[in-house]
Every structure is written in structure tokens, then in C-alpha cells.
Amino acid sequence: MSYILVTGGAGYIGSHTVVELVNNGYNVVVVDNLVNSSYDVIVRIEVLTRKQIPFFKIDLNDHDALDQVFKLYPIQAVLHFAALKAVGESTKFPLNYYSNNVGGAISLLKVMEENNVKNIVFSSSATVYGDATRFENMIPIPEHCPTGPTNPYGETKITIENIIRDVYANDKSWKCAILRYFNPIGAHPSGLIGEDPLGIPNNLLPFLAQVAIGRREKLSVFGSDYNSKDGTPIRDYIHVIDLAKGHIAALNYLFNHKDNGLCREWNLGTGNGSTVFEVFNAFCEAVGKKLPFEVVGRRDGDVLNLTANPKRANTELKWKAQLSINDACKDLWNWTTKNPFGFQINNYSWTKFDSESLTNYDRLNTVRTFNGKFEVSISNHGATIVAAKLNGIKLNLGFDNLKGYLREDNPFFGATIGRVANRISKGDLLINGTHYQVGLNELHRTSLHGGTYGYNKRTFLGPIVKTNEKEKETTMEFVLIDLDGTEGYPGDVETKVIYTVRDTGVGGELGIEYEAKLLEESGRDSTAVSLTNHSYWNIGNQPSIEGTHIKLVSNKHLESNPLDSTPTGKIVTSTDLDSQNSAKLGPDGPVFDYCFVTKQQDKLDTRNDELRVVATATHPKTRIAFTTLTTEPAFQFYTGDGVDVAGVFTKRSGFCLEASRYIYNPKWFIPLNKGEVYGSYTIYRFE
Ligand code: UPG
Incomplete structure (x- = not known):
């Protein structure tokens, strides 16, 4: 090579x-x-x-x-x-x-x-x-x-x-x-x-672009007394x-x-x-308005x-x-409107996440809200939420560097989970009549969270960072191409994970948008995608989740098979929630690890559905109010009882609210076919 x-x-x-x-x-x-x-x-x-x-x-x-x-x-x-x-x-x-x-x-x-x-x-x-x-x-x-x-x-x-x-x-x-x-x-x-360009642009079109976007008042035309038309x-x-x-x-x-x-x-x-005037006119046409200019003296040289x-x-x-000047003007205006301040985004920074690597593929990308209260750090490795902080209080479980995330005992901290989240019994995935054997990684021969080499282990490309001052939000877009056959899944799938860090006034929120498509090149007609984020939250500023009050929108969850925790196909009522669908989390119980369902699973792209509050949590010590909103029909509520990261985290040091699809079962599964789009939107709000 x-x-x-x-x-x-x-x-x-x-x-x-x-x-x-x-x-x-x-x-x-x-x-x-x-x-x-x-x-x-x-x-x-x-x-x-x-x-x-x-x-x-x-x-x-x-x-x-x-x-x-x-x-x-x-x-x-x-x-x-x-x-x-x-x-x-x-x-x-x-x-x-x-x-x-x-x-x-x-x-x-x-x-x-x-x-x-x-x-x-x-x-x-x-x-x-x-x-x-x-x-x-x-x-x-x-x-x-x-x-x-x-x-x-x-x-x-x-x-x-x-x-x-x-x-x-x-x-x-x-x-x-x-x-x-x-x-x-x-x-x-x-x-x-x-x-x-840094500072005041010297060249004609970059200067004009800044006039058009409102960063400069008008163009100075350097002389109109040359011997030209x-x-x-x-x-x-x-x-x-x-x-x-x-x-x-x-x-x-x-x-x-x-x-x-x-x-x-x-x-x-x-x-x-x-x-100069010809180019000026072509650019005004691309922008759709006459831009201000003034003829001044010739420029030296x-x-x-x-x-x-x-x-x-x-x-x-x-x-x-x-290509023509008109093409160039159109492309310049497209670039300018999408990136009014070029690559300069003040509330975004990154550091190397893998100190041993010569390359920068693994970075830790941090965005802070404009009010300075809320801050989120995402790594390229797994597009993982490494840290979320409100007023300096850490809200989630995670490690400081890539090494931690590579530990065998890392229970998917903050990671993007795919290609299919949660469990698939015997790794037997049925898509439009065809059986696929996907990666088995659990004792009872189940496939959990995409297998041994799930999305949580991949290095995502990106992020493309954009900021919108009016909406008080900054987005980080990550991309992963998951190739046909990886962990047994059919088709090349392009997955976008778009994090939005938004100022809510009193606090901040993190939006997570998923979008996935089957790429034509792979020659497959359909595949399976089901994505979630596996953050473990802890809003009490203490080692345990003890004392957290939690209230769910639903008390209905999928019944799980006691042997391998895959769904039986039935929906049952939780016995651990009170009449208000709430619970107080103690040092040892109640133990939750269920997929709660809030509505029917009837579409592949839920992003246009109502964004509903599905869970609220508070802790008397910090008084932080944590709200989960989603367009998704289900969420896994897990009290982290299996967490055992030797020397770092023990059981019940964080709880998960993974907005998602129903756990895989052919009965309710919706495949992703060629030309279709999978999508969802979830918000974690902290105030
Ligand atoms: N111009 C204006 N107003 C401005 C900027 C430029 O009227 O604010 C005029 C300028 O007088 C010139 C034309 O626009 O007539 C183009 O100017 P500019 O975009 O600055 O390009 P050049 O001066 O032609 O120089 C560019 C590069 C230089 C390169 C050269 C090759 O800056 O590095 O060597 O093109 O032709």
C-alpha cells in the first residue's frame, strides 16, 4: 500500500x-x-x-x-x-x-x-x-x-x-x-x-461571502478605472x-x-x-439579493x-x-450559509482520547452550553457519552481515557449500541423470511448489544460540529459505516449519531438523534437496525444511586425469559412500581432490568412522533431534576445491578434509561429495507 x-x-x-x-x-x-x-x-x-x-x-x-x-x-x-x-x-x-x-x-x-x-x-x-x-x-x-x-x-x-x-x-x-x-x-x-480565512479576507469572494452573511458591511471595489469593459x-x-x-x-x-x-x-x-463586477453579479444572483458595494481606489500591486x-x-x-463561476458562487454560498463562521466554534474543543496512538482517530469532543452550566464529552470510540456535567456535577459513569472503555468488564458505559440493541435469542435474526446468525457473546447463547464487535467498539468518523446561536444549541454529528457481514448482520449500513447540546436556561439537555440507512452498494434488500445509548446516570453526586426517586410513564414491560432475558412475546405489569408508577431506589432494590413499553411499535422512523416524557428522576441531595423524553415506543430501565468494574464501580452506581425499540422478537420486529430510513430522537434533560 x-x-x-x-x-x-x-x-x-x-x-x-x-x-x-x-x-x-x-x-x-x-x-x-x-x-x-x-x-x-x-x-x-x-x-x-x-x-x-x-x-x-x-x-x-x-x-x-x-x-x-x-x-x-x-x-x-x-x-x-x-x-x-x-x-x-x-x-x-x-x-x-x-x-x-x-x-x-x-x-x-x-x-x-x-x-x-x-x-x-x-x-x-x-x-x-x-x-x-x-x-x-x-x-x-x-x-x-x-x-x-x-x-x-x-x-x-x-x-x-x-x-x-x-x-x-x-x-x-x-x-x-x-x-x-x-x-x-x-x-x-x-x-x-x-x-x-482568518481575520479580514483579502480575496474577492471570501470577502463578498462575509458581506452576504452579515459579517462585513459592504464590498470595496478596488478601482473601476481599468481598461476593461x-x-x-x-x-x-x-x-x-x-x-x-x-x-x-x-x-x-x-x-x-x-x-x-x-x-x-x-x-x-x-x-x-x-x-470584478461580473463575479460580484454572479455571487449576488447565487445569494438572491443585491449586495452593498462601494468603488474605492486601486489596490497596490x-x-x-x-x-x-x-x-x-x-x-x-x-x-x-x-465548472462555471455560477457553480462556484452557488457552492460558496451553500458553504457560507452552512458554516457562517467557517470552522471556528468557540464552545467546542477536543483532546486526544487514546494517548498511545500516533493518530487522532480517537478524540474526546467536548461541547459546553452557552450558559456554561452544562457540558458533554463524547468520544469517537463508540460515539460514547464519556462525561455529562451540570454545574460541575458529574451525571454519568465513565472512564477518563480509551483504555477504560476497552476493559473486559466495561458494561457498555455511555456507548452507542447497535447494530441491534439488547438481546437476540440464540442470535437468530429473522429478516423478511431469511434467518441470519448474528454474533453470540453471552453464556446462554444470546447476542447482546450487537455482539463482540458492536457499535460500542467502533471508531466513529466525525464529529461535524455546528452551532446555532438562536436555538442556543450545538450539534456533533458522528458517522459509522457498518459493513456487510460484520457480526453476521447483512448489508452495509450508514449510521449517523447526532448529539445536540442545548441550553435550557436553568440547565441543559442532550439530544440524541439516530439515523440509519442501508447502502445500495452492499446489494442487500433488507437488514435489522435498533439503536440506543447505554449511559448509566447518577444524579446524586455520590457513589450509589440510593435515594433516587424515579417515576415512569408506563408500568407495562415485556415479559422476559428467565433463562436468557429475551422477550417471551407477552407484555406484563411491573410489580416494583407504586400506583404512581414510581419507585425509590434503595441500596439493594428494587431491581429493574425491563423493557418498558409506552406505545405500539409501528414504524421504522419515529422522529416525527411526539417527543414524550417517559421518565423523571430526582435526588434529594443535589435536587437535580432529570427528565427523559423520546419518540421511541420503549425504554430499558436498568438499575445497574450487574455492574462490577473492579476497583472503580460497583453494582447500583448508575441506572440506565435506554430509549429504544422493543427487544427483538420476530413478532414485532420491523426490518430496514432498501430506500427506507430508520430514525429516532431522545432527550436527556438536567435542571
Ligand atoms: N477585489 C476587490 N475588492 C476586494 C478584494 C478584491 O475589488 O475586497 C478585486 C481585486 O482588485 C482584484 C480581484 O478582485 O481585481 C481579485 O482579487 P483577489 O481575490 O484578491 O485575487 P488576486 O489579487 O487576483 O490574487 C489571487 C491570490 C494570489 C494569487 C493570484 C493569482 O490572492 O495569491 O497569486 O490570485 O492570480
């Missing part, structure tokens, strides 16, 4: 290229120093591509750290994006630009040479041409146009080009593609990744997806160039020039026309830009 190393893969163009690489079957490893980008970009690429992306926070000038990556992964080629890129800033901090861009490139090339990796695609810029209108007949600009950058940023780009040319001149086995980008715009059509300068705007595809074309060109090395420059542009002649790339790389 070989890898493409992408430097600056968390940046604007780098991230879109990583997606294209993965879509084209390449394995990718990303290094980025994150000075001008965010790790959340990588998380979103993972969700978008459904693949884990190895990532290293490394500065290219750190030779040894970079070398380590080459030692860990068999690198076949490098796509080098990492650089500082603001023209204006480069004139103020030229040394930073030279040391970061030129120094970083030298360090990278050295490490490549030492590791005998000699394929590179370099991210250059049309800025190397400077003002091409100083020559006759050089618009549209061909690659042979003399270069002559007009700012330190441009100088760094031409210097790196020269270094690469010298490296090749000395060793003709190198294969080097130098790509000169014109003006990249737009975003990924999914709205998951896009440009997220409307007086504004002309640029060759290219959709970032087209640009990303140009890198795949260049990479394939290098790989297909078998006999000897090469070093060659290619322009990546559309060949069409557009004025701006030139009349930078339009590419892209013929060399068209013929040699067999690549041609396909």
Missing part, C-alpha cells in the same frame, strides 16, 4: 484535493502545521470520504518530524501545498514568508531526497508572472511568459520553482509538476469544506474542485511518464477572464488582467476546467 503525502492538506486547496485523491482511490497522509487552518477540516474530509485520514501536525521546517512520517508511510509522491499565501502580509513580514515557504520547501525536498521519494506536484501561482500586460500578446498567459513577481509572496513561489528546477537538473530521475493556479474560488458542493480588473476564476482535479491529472501524468524524469510547468485556469492560457494542461494533462 503506498501513500500520497499532502502538505497543507487542511488548507483550502489542499483539503479539496485530498477529497479528490481519496475519490480516485489514492491513500493519503496529511501534514499541516495548522497555523492558518483547523483540524476540523480533516474530520470533515473523513466524513465526506468515509475514510480515516492519517494526519500529523508538523511544520515542514521540522526535518526529523517530517522524516518520521516518511518512515511510517511508504510515500509514493508529495503534493506540496503548505505555504503562507497573503500578498499584503508578505510585504510586511517577508522573512516569515521566506522562512516558511522557501525554508519549508527546502526541508521537504531534502527529506524526500533522503527517503528516495522523487515525485512532487508543487502548488505555484499565476502571481509568478507578475504583470503580464507589460508584454505584448501575453494575455491569455502561456507558461513561457517571462516571470517577474511583484511581491515577496510571489518571490517565494518563483524561488521554490527554481529550486525544484535545480534539483531536477542535478538528478533527472525526479518527476516534478509545477502547477500555476489562477484565482481559485468556490467550495465543495457538500457544504462540508470551503475557504475559512466595466473598468474593473480581469481574473481567471477557477472552481476549487476543478483545480483539485488538475492535481490528480498532474499526478497521473507523472506516474504514467515511465522512462525518465521530468520537470514542467502547467497553468491551471479556465482560459476565461471575468471582471493589482494588475489589469491575469487570464490563463490553459492549453498545455488541456492537451498534456488531459484536464480541462468544467
Whole structure:
């Protein structure tokens, strides 16, 4: 297995290229120093591509750290994006630009040479041409146009080009593609990744997007006295997806160039020039309103026309830009409305959850409500609720790190339970007339909580974090692709777990939405899905649940088979609840481990059903009121009598209220068929 190393893969163009690489079957490893980008970009690429992306926070000038990556992964080629890129800033901090861009490139090339990796695609810029209108007949600009950058940023780009040319001149086995980008715009059509400039944007479209979303007052048009049809300068705007595809074309060109090395420059542009007003109008159309602007004086260093002649790339790389400015404006507006503040979310943070791992696949993701009272931490491992706290009081049982969750005696603390929650007698699952043997993991030959390798043991992708200030809520969306045959379950299933941390004024609440679909690719017509969360709650701020008052909405529960706790098919009345359906939990009893039913199980997606209170609990010591609301027809109430986590937790240190489906029985089971959606919504509220 070989890898493409992408430097600056968390940046604007780098991230879109990583997606294209993965879509084209390449394995990718990303290094980025994150000075001008965010790790959340990588998380979103993972969700978008459904693949884990190895990532290293490394500065290219750190030779040894970079070398380590080459030692860990068999690198076949490098796509080098990492650089500082603001023209204006480069004139103020030229040394930073030279040391970061030129120094970083030298360090990278050295490490490549030492590791005998000699394929590179370099991210250059049309800025190397400077003002091409100083020559006759050089618009549209061909690659042979003399270069002559007009700012330190441009100088760094031409210097790196020269270094690469010298490296090749000395060793003709190198294969080097130098790509000169014109003006990249737009975003990924999914709205998951896009440009997220820090501070005040320098470039036209990012600035306009901030005007449209209300972060800036109006656009300043830098001069309307140029010699163009409307007086504004002309640029060759290219959709970032087209640009990303140009890198795949260049990479394939290098790989297909078998006999000897090469070093060659290619322009990546559309060949069409557009004025500032033309782009402005296209964006206003995408937004659906006229945006405010003012014509001001010319900007220093701006030139009349930078339009590419892209013929060399068209013929040699067999690549041609396909998307229009209108496409780019639509995608940019989609990205902006979905992420008004880009990747910056103040009440979200993450730390590594697996301290021994080199990668960041296992993280602990924490969101705090705007009122600061309620905080929830979720791990990628099992999309597990690791900690929930109200005013600093811990409300659930859990461990501090991944190791705890991997313990044999971990009783599913806080985990997402799937593919089918609870027990399946003999692991015999009957779906539309076909029997499936699913993973057995209990003494009495039952399948419990998805078997030995249930959802609780998987690393989920995500979270995609979004915040909605008006609703005072922040969501974390996790995704898992559960492959056909895992633990005996048929079909590839995509499961989304969306946690919402919401401010309720006096306290906070945690919403859990489940959504699952059978993926077409797996070629199966139906499967089984039944999801829940296995949190153990303790609202008394003490080791035991003793003293908790609990009141349930129903006293009817499924009768369970005394041998293996699977349902007999009958519904019976609880003998442990009083006439109000309530109970006071003592040190040893009453013991509950029943699936209480509140309504008929009659649909696969309950999310549009009424969100009903199914249980309330209070504790005299903390006076915390804990309410469970759900759209689901049942919930397992378990007083945790089987908990025995040696040295950490004993029986009755937490209780479970797992909103769910009825425990599996062919009598009432509803399969998930192709094209259908499984869904549910549950809220745990603490006040
Ligand atoms: N413009 C405005 N108002 C703004 C920003 C820009 O009128 O607030 C105009 C600007 O005068 C220019 C056009 O919009 O005519 C495009 O400007 P901008 O988006 O800043 O791009 P360029 O100045 O063309 O530079 C970009 C990159 C640079 C790259 C170059 C290659 O910033 O790194 O080398 O494109 O063409």
C-alpha cells in the first residue's frame, strides 16, 4: 500500500484535493502545521470520504518530524501545498514568508531526497508572472511568459520553482509538476469544506461571502478605472474542485511518464477572464439579493488582467476546467450559509482520547452550553457519552481515557449500541423470511448489544460540529459505516449519531438523534437496525444511586425469559412500581432490568412522533431534576445491578434509561429495507 503525502492538506486547496485523491482511490497522509487552518477540516474530509485520514501536525521546517512520517508511510509522491499565501502580509513580514515557504520547501525536498521519494506536484501561482500586460500578446498567459513577481509572496513561489528546477537538473530521475493556479474560488458542493480565512479576507469572494452573511458591511471595489469593459480588473476564476482535479491529472501524468524524469510547468485556469463586477453579479444572483458595494481606489500591486492560457494542461494533462463561476458562487454560498463562521466554534474543543496512538482517530469532543452550566464529552470510540456535567456535577459513569472503555468488564458505559440493541435469542435474526446468525457473546447463547464487535467498539468518523446561536444549541454529528457481514448482520449500513447540546436556561439537555440507512452498494434488500445509548446516570453526586426517586410513564414491560432475558412475546405489569408508577431506589432494590413499553411499535422512523416524557428522576441531595423524553415506543430501565468494574464501580452506581425499540422478537420486529430510513430522537434533560 503506498501513500500520497499532502502538505497543507487542511488548507483550502489542499483539503479539496485530498477529497479528490481519496475519490480516485489514492491513500493519503496529511501534514499541516495548522497555523492558518483547523483540524476540523480533516474530520470533515473523513466524513465526506468515509475514510480515516492519517494526519500529523508538523511544520515542514521540522526535518526529523517530517522524516518520521516518511518512515511510517511508504510515500509514493508529495503534493506540496503548505505555504503562507497573503500578498499584503508578505510585504510586511517577508522573512516569515521566506522562512516558511522557501525554508519549508527546502526541508521537504531534502527529506524526500533522503527517503528516495522523487515525485512532487508543487502548488505555484499565476502571481509568478507578475504583470503580464507589460508584454505584448501575453494575455491569455502561456507558461513561457517571462516571470517577474511583484511581491515577496510571489518571490517565494518563483524561488521554490527554481529550486525544484535545480534539483531536477542535478538528478533527472525526479518527476516534478509545477502547477500555476489562477484565482481559485468556490467550495465543495457538500457544504462540508470551503475557504475559512482568518481575520479580514483579502480575496474577492471570501470577502463578498462575509458581506452576504452579515459579517462585513459592504464590498470595496478596488478601482473601476481599468481598461476593461466595466473598468474593473480581469481574473481567471477557477472552481476549487476543478483545480483539485488538475492535481490528480498532474499526478497521473507523472506516474504514467515511465522512462525518465521530468520537470514542467502547467497553468491551471479556465482560459476565461471575468471582471470584478461580473463575479460580484454572479455571487449576488447565487445569494438572491443585491449586495452593498462601494468603488474605492486601486489596490497596490493589482494588475489589469491575469487570464490563463490553459492549453498545455488541456492537451498534456488531459484536464480541462468544467465548472462555471455560477457553480462556484452557488457552492460558496451553500458553504457560507452552512458554516457562517467557517470552522471556528468557540464552545467546542477536543483532546486526544487514546494517548498511545500516533493518530487522532480517537478524540474526546467536548461541547459546553452557552450558559456554561452544562457540558458533554463524547468520544469517537463508540460515539460514547464519556462525561455529562451540570454545574460541575458529574451525571454519568465513565472512564477518563480509551483504555477504560476497552476493559473486559466495561458494561457498555455511555456507548452507542447497535447494530441491534439488547438481546437476540440464540442470535437468530429473522429478516423478511431469511434467518441470519448474528454474533453470540453471552453464556446462554444470546447476542447482546450487537455482539463482540458492536457499535460500542467502533471508531466513529466525525464529529461535524455546528452551532446555532438562536436555538442556543450545538450539534456533533458522528458517522459509522457498518459493513456487510460484520457480526453476521447483512448489508452495509450508514449510521449517523447526532448529539445536540442545548441550553435550557436553568440547565441543559442532550439530544440524541439516530439515523440509519442501508447502502445500495452492499446489494442487500433488507437488514435489522435498533439503536440506543447505554449511559448509566447518577444524579446524586455520590457513589450509589440510593435515594433516587424515579417515576415512569408506563408500568407495562415485556415479559422476559428467565433463562436468557429475551422477550417471551407477552407484555406484563411491573410489580416494583407504586400506583404512581414510581419507585425509590434503595441500596439493594428494587431491581429493574425491563423493557418498558409506552406505545405500539409501528414504524421504522419515529422522529416525527411526539417527543414524550417517559421518565423523571430526582435526588434529594443535589435536587437535580432529570427528565427523559423520546419518540421511541420503549425504554430499558436498568438499575445497574450487574455492574462490577473492579476497583472503580460497583453494582447500583448508575441506572440506565435506554430509549429504544422493543427487544427483538420476530413478532414485532420491523426490518430496514432498501430506500427506507430508520430514525429516532431522545432527550436527556438536567435542571
Ligand atoms: N477585489 C476587490 N475588492 C476586494 C478584494 C478584491 O475589488 O475586497 C478585486 C481585486 O482588485 C482584484 C480581484 O478582485 O481585481 C481579485 O482579487 P483577489 O481575490 O484578491 O485575487 P488576486 O489579487 O487576483 O490574487 C489571487 C491570490 C494570489 C494569487 C493570484 C493569482 O490572492 O495569491 O497569486 O490570485 O492570480
